[in-house]
Amino acid sequence: MIDLRQELYGLCGVYEQLAAQQRGVVIQFMGLQSGAGVSTCARAFARLLAPRQKRGVWLFDLDFYANTHFKVFSSAKAQSLYGPLGTACDATMGNASLFWRIQPELVREDGRKAGDRYYLNMHQVGNHRLYVSRFRNDLLRAKQDVHLCPAKSYWANIRKNVDLTIIDAPALNRGRGGLVTAADTDGVVIVAHPAEAGAPIQRMRQQIEGRGGRCLGVIYNAVPRQGMGPALHAAQ
Numbered sequence: 001m002i003d004l005r006q007e008l009y010g011l012c013g014v015y016e017q018l019a020a021q022q023r024g025v026v027i028q029f030m031g032l033q034s035g036a037g038v039s040t041c042a043r044a045f046a047r048l049l050a051p052r053q054k055r056g057v058w059l060f061d062l063d064f065y066a067n068t069h070f071k072v073f074s075s076a077k078a079q080s081l082y083g084p085l086g087t088a089c090d091a092t093m094g095n096a097s098l099f100w101r102i103q104p105e106l107v108r109e110d111g112r113k114a115g116d117r118y119y120l121n122m123h124q125v126g127n128h129r130l131y132v133s134r135f136r137n138d139l140l141r142a143k144q145d146v147h148l149c150p151a152k153s154y155w156a157n158i159r160k161n162v163d164l165t166i167i168d169a170p171a172l173n174r175g176r177g178g179l180v181t182a183a184d185t186d187g188v189v190i191v192a193h194p195a196e197a198g199a200p201i202q203r204m205r206q207q208i209e210g211r212g213g214r215c216l217g218v219i220y221n222a223v224p225r226q227g228m229g230p231a232l233h234a235a236q
Helices: 005-019 038-052 068-074 076-082 152-161 177-182 198-210 230-235
Strands: 025-031 057-061 100-103 120-124 130-135 145-148 164-168 187-192 215-220
Touching (some): 005 025, 005 038, 005 187, 005 215, 025 038, 025 152, 025 177, 038 057, 038 068, 038 164, 038 187, 057 068, 068 076, 145 177, 187 198, 198 215
Parallel strands (some): 025 164, 025 187, 057 130, 057 164, 187 215
Antiparallel strands (some): 100 145, 120 130
């Protein structure tokens, strides 16, 4: 069992300060390199705070082709602990502006366009106040791809309805998508391995701030995460 509560208690204090200033808070977790344990930290933070929130915690997984959090909570081990995942809920909350875009757009046989909203859903974890995202990559057709885009109004509306929204963004070495969403959050937490030098992390912080984001701090995670399947993640 890997217990990250001690490492995350400081971040809980930061969240409480932000929550005292506004209704809902959006925090993003992001790493410099893959394998730093970003998803594990994001999921642990979501589980830690979900019982305290009246309007729930939404956990977004921006690795659309992996759906790691959905797979973890779908595993038999996780369902024995938390209960089965609920049916799909609309992740848009009526927003016209979304932070994901499917290109090229799919046009049905009758000429109608398939909107982006149908590709991303939220699922409640058992009877808990925690919801995890699932991107329907199985609906993508040949040559279609998903792109992240700024959507300030989307996140503003989410804040009105959800106490805490957590974004798990892909590591910077895999792409710059996390920098796109960073500016629309209340802050970004960098997750790094202790062996990673300070200079690259400082440059990452500068990139986040250069895009209009705010860095809340760094979590140094010494436990390797690569090679863990959904069952082992759930056992944590």
